[in-house]
Amino acid sequence: MPALQAVLWDMDGTLVDSEKVWAEVQLELLAGLGATWTIEDCMSLIGSDLRDAVEVWMARIPAGVITAEELADRMFSEVIVALRKEVTFQPGALELLQALRKEEVPCGLVSASYRQMIDAVLLHLPPEPFDVIVAGDEVTLGKPNPEPYLTAAAKLGVDPANCVVIEDSMTGTQAGTAAGAYVVAVPQWIAIPDAPRRLVVKSLEPLTPESLRSLLH
Secondary structure (H helix, E strand, O other): OOOEEEEEEHHHOEEOOOHHHHHHHHHHHOOOOOOOHHHHHHHHHHOOOHHHHHHHHHOOOOOOOHHHHHHHHHHHHHHHHHHOOOOOOOOOHHHHHHHHOOOOOOEEEEEEOOHHHHHHHHOOOOOOOOOOEEEEEOOOHHHOOOOOHHHHHHHHHOOHHHEEEEEHHHHHHHHHHHHEEEEOOOOOOOOOOOOOOOOOOOOOOOOOHHHHHHHHO
């Protein structure tokens, strides 16, 4: 039977309830720049590569109001400020992470967020909670491309097929599947259908290291 070699975590919406922060910043900032932007629009970008998100935002803002670089700086800066102040961990996430660490199961954080945003969240965790971190600005192709998860597995020296990916978005789930991992999907805003080598759950609370190992059997 294959052993569980690593657990690869998404961050926004999976480890921490930061999608609300993202939505609030988007709604306020884009409205102030003359764009029509709704909560449904926010939901459509969950899990997206941030470079792709900037293109979508720019298409809604009247021409000449702001450059893509300026928009990215403002959006990301406001999100970072909010995350540094406070984050809410998703139910069961911190407990599962701590249980995995206690049993010395390698863990990686694989996020579409950029390194500065990840660092803001890590301020609220004990030192070195992850063995590797792959940020959205450290890969060429973001989710749903498998590159982020393949990069994390390579850094850990493990076979992606013997890894469990934990995700909340469809794009992230697709990335984990394309990398060859078993995916535990915890959808928050967007429904994720059942599929082979995929477990869809309502919460991480019931999960344990042993239940994750059993998925690979």
